[in-house]
Amino acid sequence: MGRAQPLRELMESLIAPPDRKFYTGTIKDPRAVFSDKGIEALDAKHRGSFVLFSYDSAVDADLAKYVTSNALADDSGPNILALYQLDRAPKPSHGLAAHGVESLIKQSPLIDFVTETFDGKLQPVPGMLVLGRLSSPTTAIYVSLNRTEKERPISDRVREVLRLIADATKPGTPDVLNSAGLGTALGLRNIPYSSSRPTTVLEKFAGLLGALWAHKSDLLAVAKLAASVKTGGGG
Amino acid sequence: MEAAESVLSQLTRRLFGQLWAAGRLAAAGWISSDRLRDEIFPRALVARFLAERISDVAPVAKLLPDAATLTPYIEFPLAFAPGGWLRDGHVNGKQYVDALLDTWLMFGAGPTLTKGFVEWVVRAMLRVLHRDGVLAAVAYVIDLQRDGVIRTDVAIEGAWFVLRARRAVADDTAVASLFLDLDDAGERAWLEQRFKSIDANPWPVVRGDLDDDLWAIIERVDDEIANVRTAASYDDWIAGQTFLDNLTTFAKAVFRRLNVADALPFAAALHRFEEVRADAGGLLASVSALSRSGEWPYTPIYGSAVNFEVMGAPDREAIERALEQRAIVPDELQERFWRDERGVAGLAPQWKGFTLALAPIVGRAVFGDKHFATRRRLPFTEEQVRIAADNSNIFVGLDVEDAEIRAMLLALCTAGDHEETRERLHERGVAGERIADAVAVLLSRCAVVEITVMVDAMTQRLASGDRPGALAVVATAIERYPWYADAYDMEAELGGLGGNPVASAADALLLDPMQPKRWRTLADALQTRGHAADAGIARTIGDRLTASVPRP
Numbered sequence: 001m002g003r004a005q006p007l008r009e010l011m012e013s014l015i016a017p018p019d020r021k022f023y024t025g026t027i028k029d030p031r032a033v034f035s036d037k038g039i040e041a042l043d044a045k046h047r048g049s050f051v052l053f054s055y056d057s058a059v060d061a062d063l064a065k066y067v068t069s070n071a072l073a074d075d076s077g078p079n080i081l082a083l084y085q086l087d088r089a090p091k092p093s094h095g096l097a098a099h100g101v102e103s104l105i106k107q108s109p110l111i112d113f114v115t116e117t118f119d120g121k122l123q124p125v126p127g128m129l130v131l132g133r134l135s136s137p138t139t140a141i142y143v144s145l146n147r148t149e150k151e152r153p154i155s156d157r158v159r160e161v162l163r164l165i166a167d168a169t170k171p172g173t174p175d176v177l178n179s180a181g182l183g184t185a186l187g188l189r190n191i192p193y194s195s196s197r198p199t200t201v202l203e204k205f206a207g208l209l210g211a212l213w214a215h216k217s218d219l220l221a222v223a224k225l226a227a228s229v230k231t232g233g234g235g
Numbered sequence: 236m237e238a239a240e241s242v243l244s245q246l247t248r249r250l251f252g253q254l255w256a257a258g259r260l261a262a263a264g265w266i267s268s269d270r271l272r273d274e275i276f277p278r279a280l281v282a283r284f285l286a287e288r289i290s291d292v293a294p295v296a297k298l299l300p301d302a303a304t305l306t307p308y309i310e311f312p313l314a315f316a317p318g319g320w321l322r323d324g325h326v327n328g329k330q331y332v333d334a335l336l337d338t339w340l341m342f343g344a345g346p347t348l349t350k351g352f353v354e355w356v357v358r359a360m361l362r363v364l365h366r367d368g369v370l371a372a373v374a375y376v377i378d379l380q381r382d383g384v385i386r387t388d389v390a391i392e393g394a395w396f397v398l399r400a401r402r403a404v405a406d407d408t409a410v411a412s413l414f415l416d417l418d419d420a421g422e423r424a425w426l427e428q429r430f431k432s433i434d435a436n437p438w439p440v441v442r443g444d445l446d447d448d449l450w451a452i453i454e455r456v457d458d459e460i461a462n463v464r465t466a467a468s469y470d471d472w473i474a475g476q477t478f479l480d481n482l483t484t485f486a487k488a489v490f491r492r493l494n495v496a497d498a499l500p501f502a503a504a505l506h507r508f509e510e511v512r513a514d515a516g517g518l519l520a521s522v523s524a525l526s527r528s529g530e531w532p533y534t535p536i537y538g539s540a541v542n543f544e545v546m547g548a549p550d551r552e553a554i555e556r557a558l559e560q561r562a563i564v565p566d567e568l569q570e571r572f573w574r575d576e577r578g579v580a581g582l583a584p585q586w587k588g589f590t591l592a593l594a595p596i597v598g599r600a601v602f603g604d605k606h607f608a609t610r611r612r613l614p615f616t617e618e619q620v621r622i623a624a625d626n627s628n629i630f631v632g633l634d635v636e637d638a639e640i641r642a643m644l645l646a647l648c649t650a651g652d653h654e655e656t657r658e659r660l661h662e663r664g665v666a667g668e669r670i671a672d673a674v675a676v677l678l679s680r681c682a683v684v685e686i687t688v689m690v691d692a693m694t695q696r697l698a699s700g701d702r703p704g705a706l707a708v709v710a711t712a713i714e715r716y717p718w719y720a721d722a723y724d725m726e727a728e729l730g731g732l733g734g735n736p737v738a739s740a741a742d743a744l745l746l747d748p749m750q751p752k753r754w755r756t757l758a759d760a761l762q763t764r765g766h767a768a769d770a771g772i773a774r775t776i777g778d779r780l781t782a783s784v785p786r787p
Contacts, residue, residue, distance in 0.1 A: 003450055005503035009560065013506030026510060029553075046499055073500070078444070081499070223500040227443025 003070050004220035007083065008033055008213065014041040034210050039202055040135045046223070047171040048079035050134060051162070054114055055126035055145075057087045063126050063145065066155040067222075075159050078226035079169045083219045085110050085212070109211035110219075114142060116204050118196050128158070130165055132177030134205050139179035140196040143186060161191065242761065243289050243769045246741050250282040250748065281748045281776065288772050354430050356393030361411045364397065369407060372397060373451040380481055387481045391488040396433065398448050398493060403438035413438070449495060452486050453504045460511060463562045468585035472565055476515040479562060483512035511561050633673045639665050643674055647681065686712060686722075693725060705729055720746035720753075727756050736760040751777040 011033045016026035032038060057064040066072065067084045076082045114123050117140050123129075126145040132138040143161050147154060168182035179195060186193045212218055240248075356376060364372040373394070380390040400413045411417055414430055459482055463475035486508055490496040496505055557563050564572050568586065630640055646659040656674065660666055689712045696704040706729050712722040723743035727736040740757040747753070754777030761770035 003500070005500070009503035009507055010499075013502040016506060026506065045502070221503075225444050225446040225449070225495065225498055225500050227440065 003073055004068070004084075004222045006086070007209070007219040007221045010221050011038045011042055014038070014045050034206050034213075036135065036202060036206070039205055043133055043135045046081045047176065048081065049165055049169045049177045050131045051076065051080055051082050051165060052110065052114070052129040052131070052219075053082065053084040053126070054110055054123070054129060055084075056108075060126045060145075060154075062154045063158070066158060071155070073222050073224045075162050076222065076224060077162075077166050078224045079166055079171055080162060080223075082222040084222075086218045086220050109208050109215075112211070113201075113204055113208040117199060117201055118142065118194060121194075123194060124192075126154075128161060130177065130179075130182065131201060132169075132175050132179065133200075135200070135202045137198050137200050138175065138177065139198050140201070141177075141179055141182055141186075142194045142196075144192040146192070157191075160189070161186070164189075241289065241766070241769055242737050242741050242757075243285060243772060246744060247282055247285040247289060249745050250278055250285070278748055284776060284779075285772070288775075289769070353389055353392045353396070354433075356389055357396050357414060357433075358430070360393060360397045361414060364407060365411055369401065369448050370451045373448050374455065377452075377455055377482065377485070380485060387484050390481075390485050391492075394485070394489050395492045396435065398489065399435050399438065401448065402440055402442050402445055402493075403435075405441050446500065449490065449493070449501065452489065453501065456482055456486050456504075456508055460562050464566045466565050467567070469587070470585075473518075476518050476562070479511055480515035483508040483515070487512070507560050514561055514563050630677075633676060634669055635673045639670065639673075640677075643670070643677055647674070647677065690721075690725075697729075702729065720750075724753065724756070727760065731760075737764060749780060751780040753777075754780065 012027050015032060015038050027033070053063070053067050055063045055067075064087070067082070068087075072082055111123075111125065114127075114129050115121065117129065123142045124144045124146050128143045128145065130141040130143065145154060145157060145161075147157065164182060164185045165177075168178040168185065169176060170178060183193060183195055209219070356379070359379075360372045360376055363375045376390050376394045376397075380387060396414075397410065400410045401407060403413065404410055414433060416431070456479075459475070459479060463472065463479055466472040466475050487496065487505060490501060490505060495501060558569060558572075565586075568582075571581075633640065635643070642660055642663045642665045646656045646663075649659075657666075657671075660670060660674075689708055693705045693708040693712075696702075696708060706726070709722055709726045709729060713726065720743045723739045723746065727739035727743060730736055731739040737757065737760045740753060740760055743750075744753050744757060754773045758770045758773035758777060761767075761773060
């Protein structure tokens with residue numbers, strides 16, 4: 001898991017009442033994390049963009065290796081919260097049956113979430129879904145990581161995209177993510193992407209978390225520490 | 236073939252096991268200075284005396300937990316430790332033992348955060364940082380804390396200075412210069428140069444986004460949580476929870492002082508650590524309270540888990556979450572937990588309670604649990620209790636009438652368990668909180684009565700020439716009250732179980748090593764079995780104790 005943290009635990013920490021402890025821990029109702037309150041708390045805590053990696057760990061082994069390494073935090077920086085799926089759920093079927101692909105899609109809540117965000121239109125896997133906000137309207141960008149330059153490591157492409165996302169991220173502004181600017185930057189580099197209609201993903205995101213947790217899975221969150229040490233601090 | 240470990244070596248090893256546990260508990264503040272002075276320090280003296288004299292000292296060094304983790308750095312910091320660990324440039328078992336005792340006794344005796352010790356830790360960390368890098372320095376300060384060499388507050392203060400200093404300079408090679416003038420960076424300068432006056436307030440923030448040291452702390456805490464969850468015995472479980480309590484406190488304080496406790500990358504981990512810390516604190520508080528009370532305690536293997544389930548967890552999902560995220564039930568017992576087998580019955584011996592090694596430290600009567608104390612019938616008659624009670628004042632201070640006492644005794648001596656006792660009392664109109672309290676106290680005091688009855692029975696059988704019968708009574712006494720040192724004395728005097736008085740005498744000494752008579756008993760037994768040298772050592776200790784310990 002490296003330096004990633006389970007999103008569920010992260011959201012629990014955000015909605016826990018300060019200085020209250022119960023026998024159950026700080027959270028009395030585990031389902032509270034599924035609520036709007038939990039997702040809004042995450043939005044409030046992380047003021048930058050969210051990036052969800054969509055991939056299959058068996059097929060996209062290079063990408064899986066990269067996102068689970070410590071390099072991801074360094075590359076994404078403090079203004080991007082990177083999310084990927086805990087590779088613990090039952091492996092999707094990769095049989096050669098006629099409905100194999102359909103079966104794979106049905107078994108991946110993350111792919112379902114991406115598809116729903118784009119009004120039912122399937123997006124190619126692997127890829128990166130970029131969201132400015134989770135609880136208020138945003139224009140989602142989906143960046144395909146299907147490679148044409150096979151000789152180039154996929155981590156190079158991801159780094160390049162992360163840099164562009166970081167450039168387009170303005171914490172503290174209402175939209176946070178300059179989607180149009182990001183789209184332009186991607187287009188100039190011939191990186192394939194899709195833009196969604198402006199949408200609020202809150203309900204869909206709650207559904208994603210619920211579906212994952214129902215299967216004992218989770219998203220893992222990776223963030224880089226912003227410089228937050230103050231001068232002094234003695235005593 | 237390797238020679239068997241001698242009885243004295245075994246005894247020494249087990250005494251040091253007790254001291255090790257006591258050191259940890261003292262460092263965490265769970266043992267009062269009075270208990271340190273009256274119970275722990277005498278053990279340390281005896282253990283040290285033995286360690287100096289027995290020839291096979293290696294096992295003693297072996298038992299000290301993870302001494303090897305210190306040895307790579309031992310030539311530097313230990314030179315500054317009280318007791319002078321390193322006069323000849325290396326460590327041997329005895330020096331290590333001496334220094335360990337000196338340091339933990341000194342640290343454990345009072346809560347004062349001493350500037351000198353913080354400087355010692357900072358200096359040692361700087362040296363390790365300079366030589367092996369920051370990850371080694373973090374591991375180093377945590378190891379010192381784990382081994383009971385430094386208190387948690389000293390570890391926090393020392394680590395904070397070094398980690399804060401890293402953020403004030405552009406490169407780790409410049410950290411030491413904030414504390415020392417290292418123009419001459421030879422070994423002597425590291426060792427002897429005086430610290431500059433340390434004041435972090437004017438320090439700039441040059442590398443505010445450093446996180447390698449913070450992740451090292453998080454990963455270490457996670458490792459220790461995993462260690463505790465996979466504990467192999469109740470002793471390990473309690474000792475591990477003690478360290479978790481210290482370590483999570485350390486992590487929380489260091490992150491807070493570096494102003495990163497709420498930072499997004501660490502929020503989940505620190506939140507989880509706080510829950511683990513609360514669990515550990517609760518568990519240790521109950522153990523500590525039990526050891527002080529002198530009343531019948533219970534074995535809270537599942538203590539926090541059962542409370543958690545009964546008091547608030549709404550459903551299976553919440554329980555799963557707690558078992559997965561926290562160290563609330565040992566892995567080995569989780570299946571039992573789900574099968575609803577929460578009692579002591581059926582537990583493997585290593586999980587039933589503390590061993591003899593830990594019991595005298597954590598509490599003298601911690602072998603049983605609630606079941607032991609409340610779900611049994613007293614094995615004697617009401618009349619026996621009354622006779623024995625004449626000498627033991629078991630009714631003094633009970634807020635109950637004579638008739639109520641009679642009812643309580645009748646119920647306690649005939650009911651099958653606590654529930655039945657309560658029902659019988661209720662049928663007789665004897666009930667309420669006042670009665671419940673009195674029953675608990677009476678039950679506890681009846682243990683003394685039971686022992687008295689057993690001693691009488693043993694004496695009578697011995698007088699009538701029934702030696703095996705007497706030995707059987709003693710064996711029962713030991714089974715029911717394993718903390719009762721006098722029972723081992725009697726066993727030794729009767730020739731020991733299986734005709735081996737040495738083991739019985741050693742057990743008695745382990746529980747209470749300050750009785751000269753016990754050492755002489757052991758000396759005689761060793762002499763009889765041909766261990767003249769060890770017998771001489773045991774006799775010397777007995778003589779010294781006679782000369783030095785004020786007799787009551």
